[in-house]
Structures are given as structure tokens and as C-alpha cells.
Amino acid sequence: MPDEKAVLGRAVTQPASPDDAVLDRVANPQNDVAFVTRFTCPEFTSMCPVTGQPDFAHLVIDYVPGDWLVESKSLKLFFTSFRNHGAFHEDCTVMIGRRLVQRLDPLWLRIAGYWYPRGGMPIDVFWQTASPPDGIWLPDTGVPNYRGRG
Numbered sequence: 001m002p003d004e005k006a007v008l009g010r011a012v013t014q015p016a017s018p019d020d021a022v023l024d025r026v027a028n029p030q031n032d033v034a035f036v037t038r039f040t041c042p043e044f045t046s047m048c049p050v051t052g053q054p055d056f057a058h059l060v061i062d063y064v065p066g067d068w069l070v071e072s073k074s075l076k077l078f079f080t081s082f083r084n085h086g087a088f089h090e091d092c093t094v095m096i097g098r099r100l101v102q103r104l105d106p107l108w109l110r111i112a113g114y115w116y117p118r119g120g121m122p123i124d125v126f127w128q129t130a131s132p133p134d135g136i137w138l139p140d141t142g143v144p145n146y147r148g149r150g
Contacts, residue, residue, distance in 0.1 A: 007074040015081040018095065023078055023103045024071035031067050034107065034136050038062050039072070041079050048118065049086035056116045057089070060141040063100065063109035064133055070104055089115045093125035101129055108133050114143045122146040 006012070006022040015021035041059040048055055059079075078099070082092060093113035101109055110128035124146075132138050 007077060008071050012077065015077055017085055018078065018081045018099070021078040021081040022074060023099065024074040025068040025104055026071055028065045028067055028069050031065070034064050034133055036062050036064055036136055036138055037069065038139075039070075039075060044079055044082065044092075044113075046082040046092050047084060047086045049088060052086065053118075054083075055089065055118060057092070058114040058116075058143055059093070059096070060112045060114075060143060061097070061100065061109070062111075062138065062141075063104070064107040064136060066105055066107050068104045068106075070100060089113060089118075089123045090125050094127045097127045097129075108136075112141045112143065114141075114146070117146065117148070 007024045008026070039059075039061045041057075041061075044057040044059045046055050046057075047053065078096075085092075087095070093111055096113075097109060097111040100106070100111075106129070108129055110126070110132075113125040115123045115125065
């Protein structure tokens with residue numbers, strides 16, 4: 001039975017929170033081969049749970065799909081649902097990775113959260129489900145270490 005699509009092909013409103021966001025998935029037509037799909041979100045925004053100030057990150061998500069692919073419109077809406085969500089960098093990064101794993105059941109997934117400085121210190125957060133599968137081509141995330149003006 002096909003998955004119901006909450007977002008794909010519909011006019012939708014912005015989810016109020018990550019808990020309200022729906023991640024649509026579509027069947028993977030190439031599920032007989034292992035390949036890497038990458039999503040890059042260079043302007044991710046959430047809020048500091050203590051100060052209420054905005055936090056910004058560059059997210060890179062790589063995954064090896066199994067039977068399902070994440071639908072990109074729903075992923076974008078999921079990302080923007082964090083704009084008024086107060087959480088620490090580690091919580092946001094790992095929450096996104098775990099939510100994708102829960103919905104897609106991929107063969108493998110990693111997320112890299114490169115957070116811009118808060119209090120003068122950048123915080124980078126990395127999470128993955130396991131070691132990458134043998135034989136896949138996994139490029140570097142391409143995000144350099146933070147250097148400020150330096």
C-alpha cells in the first residue's frame with residue numbers, strides 16, 4: 001500500500017514545531033543498489049533554549065536509503081519548524097538524524113551539524129547510525145573548520 005503524502009503536491013502551512021512536522025517518504029525505485037543521498041541545509045535556524053536568541057547551523061545529511069527516500073519538500077518544512085524551537089545544538093542535530101532514521105529505516109545515515117559561534121565558540125555535532133556500508137562512495141562533507149575572521 002502506498003504511503004499517504006501529507007506534504008507532497010499539497011499547499012501546506014508551516015509546522016509550528018518539529019513534533020508537528022510530517023516527513024513524507026516515497027518508494028526508492030533503486031533499492032537494489034547502495035547509493036548515497038546528500039541533503040545540505042546551509043541556513044538552518046533554531047533558538048537557544050536559555051536566551052531565546054537564534055542559532056544558525058550548516059547541516060549535511062548523508063544516507064544510504066533502503067526501501068524509502070525522504071521527500072524534499074517535507075524535509076525543508078521539517079527544518080524550518082525548528083525556527084521557533086528552543087533546543088541545544090546537540091539535541092537539534094541528533095533529533096533530526098533520529099527522526100529520519102525512524103521514518104525511513106535507511107541502511108545508514110549520518111548528520112553533521114556545523115553550528116556558528118554562540119558565545120564566541122562554534123559547536124560541531126556529528127551523529128551516525130553505524131559505520132558506513134562497504135563499497136559506497138562517501139565524499140567529505142565539504143564544510144571547513146570555522147575560522148572566523150582569521
